[in-house]
Amino acid sequence: xxxxxxxxxxxSIGVDPAxxxxxxxxxxxxxxxxxxxxxxxxxxxxxxxxxxxxxxCWPAEDPDAPTVLVYGHHDVQPVDPVGKWExxxxxxxxxxxxxxxxxxxxxxxxxxxxxxxVKAHLAATKQSAPSVTLKLFVEGEEESGSPHFRKTLExxxxxxxxxxxxxxxxxxxxxDAPTVNTGQRGVLGxxxxxxxxxxxxxxxxxxxxxxxxxxALAKLIAALHDDDGRIQLPHFYDDVREPSAKEREDYGSLxxxxxxxxxxxxxxxxxxxxxxxxTTYERLWVRPTAExxxxxxxxxxxxxKTIIPASATAKIxxxxxxxxxxxxxxxQLRRFVEDHTPDGITATVTIRGEGVPPYAISPDDxxxxxxxxxxxxxxxxxxxxxxxxxxxxxxxxQQKLGVPLVYLGATLPDDRVHAPNERVVVPxxxxxxxxxxxxxxxxxxxxxxxxxx
Amino acid sequence: xxxxxxxxxxxSIGVDPAxxxxxxxxxxxxxxxxxxxxxxxxxxxxxxxxxxxxxxCWPAEDPDAPTVLVYGHHDVQPVDPVGKWExxxxxxxxxxxxxxxxxxxxxxxxxxxxxxxVKAHLAATKQSAPSVTLKLFVEGEEESGSPHFRKTLExxxxxxxxxxxxxxxxxxxxxDAPTVNTGQRGVLGxxxxxxxxxxxxxxxxxxxxxxxxxxALAKLIAALHDDDGRIQLPHFYDDVREPSAKEREDYGSLxxxxxxxxxxxxxxxxxxxxxxxxTTYERLWVRPTAExxxxxxxxxxxxxKTIIPASATAKIxxxxxxxxxxxxxxxQLRRFVEDHTPDGITATVTIRGEGVPPYAISPDDxxxxxxxxxxxxxxxxxxxxxxxxxxxxxxxxQQKLGVPLVYLGATLPDDRVHAPNERVVVPxxxxxxxxxxxxxxxxxxxxxxxxxx
Numbered sequence: 001x002x003x004x005x006x007x008x009x010x011x012s013i014g015v016d017p018a019x020x021x022x023x024x025x026x027x028x029x030x031x032x033x034x035x036x037x038x039x040x041x042x043x044x045x046x047x048x049x050x051x052x053x054x055x056x057c058w059p060a061e062d063p064d065a066p067t068v069l070v071y072g073h074h075d076v077q078p079v080d081p082v083g084k085w086e087x088x089x090x091x092x093x094x095x096x097x098x099x100x101x102x103x104x105x106x107x108x109x110x111x112x113x114x115x116x117x118v119k120a121h122l123a124a125t126k127q128s129a130p131s132v133t134l135k136l137f138v139e140g141e142e143e144s145g146s147p148h149f150r151k152t153l154e155x156x157x158x159x160x161x162x163x164x165x166x167x168x169x170x171x172x173x174x175x176d177a178p179t180v181n182t183g184q185r186g187v188l189g190x191x192x193x194x195x196x197x198x199x200x201x202x203x204x205x206x207x208x209x210x211x212x213x214x215x216a217l218a219k220l221i222a223a224l225h226d227d228d229g230r231i232q233l234p235h236f237y238d239d240v241r242e243p244s245a246k247e248r249e250d251y252g253s254l255x256x257x258x259x260x261x262x263x264x265x266x267x268x269x270x271x272x273x274x275x276x277x278x279t280t281y282e283r284l285w286v287r288p289t290a291e292x293x294x295x296x297x298x299x300x301x302x303x304x305k306t307i308i309p310a311s312a313t314a315k316i317x318x319x320x321x322x323x324x325x326x327x328x329x330x331x332q333l334r335r336f337v338e339d340h341t342p343d344g345i346t347a348t349v350t351i352r353g354e355g356v357p358p359y360a361i362s363p364d365d366x367x368x369x370x371x372x373x374x375x376x377x378x379x380x381x382x383x384x385x386x387x388x389x390x391x392x393x394x395x396x397x398q399q400k401l402g403v404p405l406v407y408l409g410a411t412l413p414d415d416r417v418h419a420p421n422e423r424v425v426v427p428x429x430x431x432x433x434x435x436x437x438x439x440x441x442x443x444x445x446x447x448x449x450x451x452x453x
Numbered sequence: 454x455x456x457x458x459x460x461x462x463x464x465s466i467g468v469d470p471a472x473x474x475x476x477x478x479x480x481x482x483x484x485x486x487x488x489x490x491x492x493x494x495x496x497x498x499x500x501x502x503x504x505x506x507x508x509x510c511w512p513a514e515d516p517d518a519p520t521v522l523v524y525g526h527h528d529v530q531p532v533d534p535v536g537k538w539e540x541x542x543x544x545x546x547x548x549x550x551x552x553x554x555x556x557x558x559x560x561x562x563x564x565x566x567x568x569x570x571v572k573a574h575l576a577a578t579k580q581s582a583p584s585v586t587l588k589l590f591v592e593g594e595e596e597s598g599s600p601h602f603r604k605t606l607e608x609x610x611x612x613x614x615x616x617x618x619x620x621x622x623x624x625x626x627x628x629d630a631p632t633v634n635t636g637q638r639g640v641l642g643x644x645x646x647x648x649x650x651x652x653x654x655x656x657x658x659x660x661x662x663x664x665x666x667x668x669a670l671a672k673l674i675a676a677l678h679d680d681d682g683r684i685q686l687p688h689f690y691d692d693v694r695e696p697s698a699k700e701r702e703d704y705g706s707l708x709x710x711x712x713x714x715x716x717x718x719x720x721x722x723x724x725x726x727x728x729x730x731x732t733t734y735e736r737l738w739v740r741p742t743a744e745x746x747x748x749x750x751x752x753x754x755x756x757x758k759t760i761i762p763a764s765a766t767a768k769i770x771x772x773x774x775x776x777x778x779x780x781x782x783x784x785q786l787r788r789f790v791e792d793h794t795p796d797g798i799t800a801t802v803t804i805r806g807e808g809v810p811p812y813a814i815s816p817d818d819x820x821x822x823x824x825x826x827x828x829x830x831x832x833x834x835x836x837x838x839x840x841x842x843x844x845x846x847x848x849x850x851q852q853k854l855g856v857p858l859v860y861l862g863a864t865l866p867d868d869r870v871h872a873p874n875e876r877v878v879v880p881x882x883x884x885x886x887x888x889x890x891x892x893x894x895x896x897x898x899x900x901x902x903x904x905x906x
Binding site for chain 2 (some may be wrong): 185200201205207210221224266283287291296388
């Protein structure tokens with residue numbers, strides 16, 4: 001995929017304003033490529049406030065054919081710690097079966113996979129247009145939490161109208177255990193600041209006689225989970241939908257070796273740990289969590305400084321599952337912080353944007369069954385359903401457009417996305433492209449079959 | 454005190470190796486000054502590993518007169534945040550009654566006070582030598598926690614032999630409420646590191662399925678105090694000596710206004726807080742504490758990063774009171790950390806040096822009664838006993854030399870020591886010098902009285 005390498009050379013780091021011109025270049029690059037590939041309608045949406053997105057449409061010849069909207073993103077993660085890369089992150093390399101570079105897997109590689117799928121589909125069907133009307137929507141703010149996504153959907157809803165969304169920003173379970181994803185967790189980020197005073201105080205002078213905000217914040221964090229690891233926000237679990245027996249069975253049949261899983265996912269963790277009564281996959285995919293992402297306060301340099309910190313800060317994120325909602329979790333958290341703020345401490349809670357709602361589609365949904373069949377044909381092996389522990393704008397997209405949303409991805413969990421030395425496995429992208437081509441054909445055939453009296 | 458200003462121009466910041474030559478210059482300056490003042494024996498102890506200390510001796514004419522050793526230090530605190538100083542910290546200024554500059558109060562000013570006392574004493578008594586044999590020991594590592602203090606006492610014990618130590622590194626309670634200090638808390642600094650893995654992990658990928666070291670550390674910190682604020686290390690309070698009824702009465706009779714105390718000591722804290730059943734002064738002076746001095750882990754920059762931190766670190770210091778000992782507290786802490794380290798977390802506890810033991814002398818000790826009388830004569834008002842919440846090498850000095858140790862200080866708690874714009878109030882130093890001169894005279898008289906059959 002030499003063209004993918006060209007795209008990967010553009011450092012479209014959306015979270016860094018210095019790279020916003022690169023995000024624009026990246027959108028322009030994609031638009032140019034789509035035009036070269038023959039897409040008749042190509043637009044760069046660059047009116048702000050969102051970073052540039054690319055929209056394209058290729059109508060089917062049959063005006064009654066279904067419309068499929070493929071969602072992906074072209075912005076990429078920052079590259080820190082850059083010293084841990086084996087090569088410059090924006091000078092992609094082909095090493096054996098892999099393409100290495102920032103964005104190779106997340107998400108330029110998967111968008112390129114769909115571009116390739118169109119070519120394969122047209123070649124295989126000897127058509128000059130795809131069997132379904134294809135729409136492509138590639139945003140530039142996914143790694144920033146898609147802050148203007150709702151606004152874009154408001155403004156551009158008509159252009160995005162479709163019968164099915166294919167969301168291409170999730171991975172296969174393993175190379176030897178291909179899966180179809182059926183959901184992503186939501187996420188809510190919060191920063192809690194506990195202020196005791198306006199400046200640090202020498203602990204010989206006031207130690208034992210004024211509140212210590214770091215101690216108070218530790219007590220709040222400690223109270224966030226009970227001894228079993230269950231989250232203690234009141235009513236937190238009220239809306240949690242249990243997975244079906246069939247889903248649990250699918251998850252249970254996926255290969256799992258604790259040591260191997262830890263090695264690939266645990267960042268050096270020594271053992272798994274989590275809510276009793278659930279497997280590791282269930283903890284990751286169908287159970288909500290509250291994680292301290294960062295904590296700071298007082299003197300944190302080398303050596304010692306005997307002070308009482310003026311303030312302490314914790315960044316905490318919640319991963320949410322259907323049918324939880326970030327708004328309700330926000331209210332629960334604010335109440336919890338209020339209840340755990342001792343006298344003499346002032347608490348401030350800052351929520352990151354609106355949060356990302358969770359999304360899941362039933363494995364029994366007809367669209368999902370078709371996706372599974374397409375992936376089985378491409379990979380030539382049995383495919384199970386799984387979910388993703390991460391988050392994305394799927395729920396917002398699905399709710400706004402009011403049609404089913406399915407997932408089609410061909411990357412791997414150990415592609416080192418968001419980390420140094422990101423890579424993508426090219427043979428998997430090719431199979432993913434084949435699966436997409438099958439999917440479009442089958443969706444068109446199913447539509448035609450429906451019309452047969 | 455123009456000579457004090459000369460001394461304050463030397464930036465003898467002992468904790469900063471770049472300033473070690475200045476610590477040496479500071480010792481040399483003091484030695485030169487002592488010689489000029491007529492002290493017959495002056496030595497700079499500069500053989501390492503301790504930073505240079507100054508020793509001087511001025512024998513009394515009466516070979517049977519008691520020997521008094523005055524302890525102080527000539528190293529000073531760093532000056533950060535330097536931007537908050539109203540003038541360069543090492544360009545001292547005389548403003549009204551004050552001398553302002555780093556070290557003015559802590560502790561060069563108080564050492565200078567004793568030099569002045571000798572001159573006053575000789576002038577008043579018309580003697581060519583002091584009534585008692587005076588020894589002066591001014592170390593250069595106090596602000597570094599006196600790491601080589603024990604070794605110096607081992608090596609130089611004979612030179613330091615005396616009948617009484619006068620420790621001059623504590624303050625009066627208030628300008629209008631002069632006090633004689635009777636003790637300092639000890640201190641034990643510990644750093645606790647909780648490691649879960651070797652690198653931060655994306656929380657979408659492992660959130661809920663591996664241990665979070667920041668959460669685990671928060672639980673440990675939360676468990677350090679019960680809801681009443683009592684410290685939960687097993688046997689922590691076993692050795693705590695309760696103050697006498699007389700001491701509590703003295704502390705209770707000192708002026709205390711919560712708002713005013715917070716304003717001057719609380720760094721902007723909104724209210725006092727501490728162990729039930731004790732006043733603020735008792736919490737500060739006769740009760741031990743455990744304070745989180747700093748906490749850090751994971752992502753602490755602006756915005757959000759949804760990770761599980763690889764590790765989290767807390768710096769915790771304990772202030773200890775007689776008859777606690779840093780060694781016993783260390784053992785209790787190590788055990789406590791062991792008991793609160795969950796599966797999958799590796800804990801490391803690092804102790805700062807050997808810790809500083811607490812020290813207190815009874816208000817009823819005869820030496821202390823004499824100090825009180827000397828201060829009352831100089832200040833011409835009633836003097837009460839108090840203690841200090843901070844720490845110093847008094848206990849080590851007292852134990853090694855095996856003689857009583859009393860305190861004589863004439864600075865103020867709001868001299869902004871360890872902070873920008875440190876100052877000393879000159880009229881108080883002059884009264885302190887007068888008190889010292891009285892003290893020496895009275896000690897000599899008491900010794901002579903003893904000899905009268």
